[in-house]
Amino acid sequence: ELAEAARDPLEDRGSFASNLFIGRYDFDRIYPYPAQSAEDRAAGEDFLEKLEPYLRDHVDADEIDRTGEIPPENFKGLAEIGAFGIKVPKKYGGLGLSQCNYGRAAVLLGSWDGNVAALVSAHQSIGVAQPLLLFGTEEQKQKYLPRVASGEISAFALTERHAGSDPATMSLRAEPNSDGSEFILNGEKLWCTNGVKAGVLVVMARTPPKLVGGKERKQITAFIVDIDTPGLEITYRCRFMGLRALYNSVVKFTDVRVPRENIISKEGAGLKVALTTLNTGRLTLPAACVGLSKRLLEISRKWAGERIQWGVPIGQHAAIAGKIAEMAGNVFAMEAMTFLTSSLLDRKAGDLRIETAMCKMWATETTWRIADDAMQVRGGRGYETAQSLAGRGEPPIGVERFLRDCRVNTIFEGSSEIMRLFIAREALDPHLKVGGAIFNTQLPMSERGKAVFRSGKFYAGWYPRQWMPNGAGKIDNLHETLRGHVDYASRTSKRLARGLFHAMARFGPKLDREQLLLSRFVGIATELFAISATCSYAQWLLGQGKPADEILSVADYFCRSARMRIDNHFAGTYRNVDRRGYQLTQELLAGKHELLRDGIV
Incomplete structure (x- = not known):
């Protein structure tokens, strides 16, 4: 319910990938390849030319892994070259670089050391910078962005012991004081990346519920909280299999008083802040x-x-x-x-x-x-x-x-499983808009009857078009090797749309419980997106004078390999062991199959 309230419905299927699920293949949305402009690329060169040698000459990734610590001089050195404020606008003390240039920096970081990459990424992709750039007031930006851009580490506190992917179970509470000028936070957060080193946090907390349409709706609100606020404690540093220098912590809140002006966006908008931040981050x-x-x-x-x-x-x-x-x-x-x-x-x-x-x-x-x-x-x-x-x-x-x-x-x-559910929910969205009212038992029969008529009228026109064998149509200046894969992707998007429609007809409102089936449809669409992006990118590289034999060799190989994976996904949509597997797991959870536990320490 909370996620649905925070989710903006796609009134217009305005992106290439979302349209794949309804059989609409808009290759012109991503072709010609939307390459980073020369001007924007040049804007990032100065920083990247500092970052690469800094990593190579001053960051000992193996020593960081061995000791579990990033040396203080690395924090200082990264701050001096601007690595903690890559996307923060220059007027707030950052570099003011684009997402593409930030991505180029992430490529360098990822190629060298995962610990430093996680530090820099968590600090500005989900820490204070990104939520404030998206939702912050001017006062909040002026107060906090210069701090984090200059190297004061920030972190994002969402997960709790019993609240991971399901935020409805969140227990950290923020209660307003008598005049509403402050909120008093009590509770605990788990796995707060960068928490050990952070000076400021973005914290998600439950605030008092509100009545919406006569029904009580739970509220989650995002707060900016300074780490030195009385009552806030870093009680434990978590250690992991990898990323051994990840500064991940348990954060305890005991009567932590936070001023109302530290709310990001507005009261009750916390989940929207979190989801939107993550969409970019x-x-x-x-x-x-x-x-x-x-x-x-x-x-x-x-x-x-x-x-x-x-x-x-x-x-x-x-x-x-x-x-x-x-x-x-x-x-x-x-x-x-x-x-x-x-x-x-x-x-x-x-x-x-x-x-x-x-x-x-x-x-x-x-x-x-x-x-x-x-x-x-x-x-x-x-x-x-x-x-x-x-x-x-x-x-x-x-x-x-x-x-x-x-x-x-x-x-x-x-997690990958949550990503699949998230994408699947968006895949079903246009169908739910057309026919969802049919299955809504809270609506009067007259409304549900109208929905049957509307959906029938829509599908009478939409469904036959999903059987038309046409490819992507006329595409200028696309190499014939790539054209074959693009035409395949166009045809297959229609097959995907038919398969999803057939699954809806078969399972009705219970389709959302068929998570393994939906994951196969998501897998098909993701591979189609990958094929399409690859072909668009390959053609752009050809236009830049890159070796044609090399570009076509790798692009053609990938597309052929992806098509084999798509075939496997489709096969699994009509022949699988999903039900038997589910039944077997329930037996195991009930304590059966003792043989499978025998003979172990």
């Missing part, structure tokens, strides 16, 4: 994944050419060659998707929440597979630590550190 993770994946591809490429087994480099053995080809195709697509969406965001090209969610989900899952394959290519040397490798005289290439560090990416800032 999620793009930093895919950009960091691009950097990490490129690094892992390069490690694998070099080793596959150097390591000789059975008289030839291991890259000439098909089992290894297949892994490296898959890495290469996925890296190309990841960069295409991420920077296409970043550029559209800079251009304010409509509602991009589906694109950002797809980028986050696809890039983080793909990067995990790339890290796993890179470890397999490197073999024992992939599993061995950089320190141990150096100790016996080999290059200290820490693949195992990269693998540990990237595992969390599919969990935080919206």
Whole structure:
């Protein structure tokens, strides 16, 4: 209910990815590729030319991993080059750079050290800067943005022990005082990234409910809270499998008094602040994944050419060659998707929440597979630590550190499962607008009858069009190799729309419970988005004079591989073991299948 109240319905299906679910393939929304302008790119060069050598010469990623600490001089050095205020406007002391330039910085950070990447990203993608840029008052911006831009660390406090993806169970409360000038916060937050080092937090808390239309509605409100406010304590630093220098904490609030003017947006708008902030902030993770994946591809490429087994480099053995080809195709697509969406965001090209969610989900899952394959290519040397490798005289290439560090990416800032549910909900949105009233038992039968008539009239025109075999139509200056994949994506979007409609007809209002089925439809749409972004990007690169044989080779490989994954998703929509799997799990939860627990310590 809270999420629905905070969600802005897509009155106009205004983005490329959202339209895929209704069989509308608007390739002209992303073609020609919306590349970063030369002027904007140049605006970021000065900072990036400082960041790259700083990371290489002053950030010892393996030592940070070993000690679990980022040295104080790194905080100071990063602040001096402006790394904590990349998107903060210059008038507030920041660099005032675009999302594309921020993404380029994230690529560099992700390729070098996940800990520093997480510090910088959490500080400004979900910490104080982004919510204030989107929703803050001028007074709030003037007070806080110069502080965070200059290097005072910020953090985002949402998760609680019993409230993760379901914010309705949030227990941290903010009660107004007698005259309403302050709110008094009591409760605890868990896994507050940057909390150990932060000077200021964005905190989500439950405020008193309000009556809306005669019904009580729960309220969540976003507050800016200074870390030195009396009653606020950092009670514990959490430690993890990877990102060992992540400054993640438990934050306790005991009668913490926060002035009303520290509310972000307005009372009750906290969840909207959080979701909107994450919609933009999620793009930093895919950009960091691009950097990490490129690094892992390069490690694998070099080793596959150097390591000789059975008289030839291991890259000439098909089992290894297949892994490296898959890495290469996925890296190309990841960069295409991420920077296409970043550029559209800079251009304010409509509602991009589906694109950002797809980028986050696809890039983080793909990067995990790339890290796993890179470890397999490197073999024992992939599993061995950089320190141990150096100790016996080999290059200290820490693949195992990269693998540990990237595992969390599919969990935080919206787990893959939540991303799939989020995208699926948006996929169903136009159908619910047309026919949702049919299933609303709270409406009178007369209204539900009208909904039947309206939906019947709509689908009588819409459904037959989903069987038309036409491709993407006339597209100027698109290479014939790429055109075939774009036409495939156009036809397949109609097949996707039919499949989703058939599932609605089969399951009715209970379709939202068929999470595995919906995840397959989401998987199809995400691969179609990846294919389309890849083709648009490849054509742009051809226009820039890049080697045609190289560009077409990697783009064609990716698209063919993605089409195989789409075939697999479609097969699973009509032949699967979802029901049996669910029943088996309920048996396990009920304590059955004791045999599966026998013989363990």
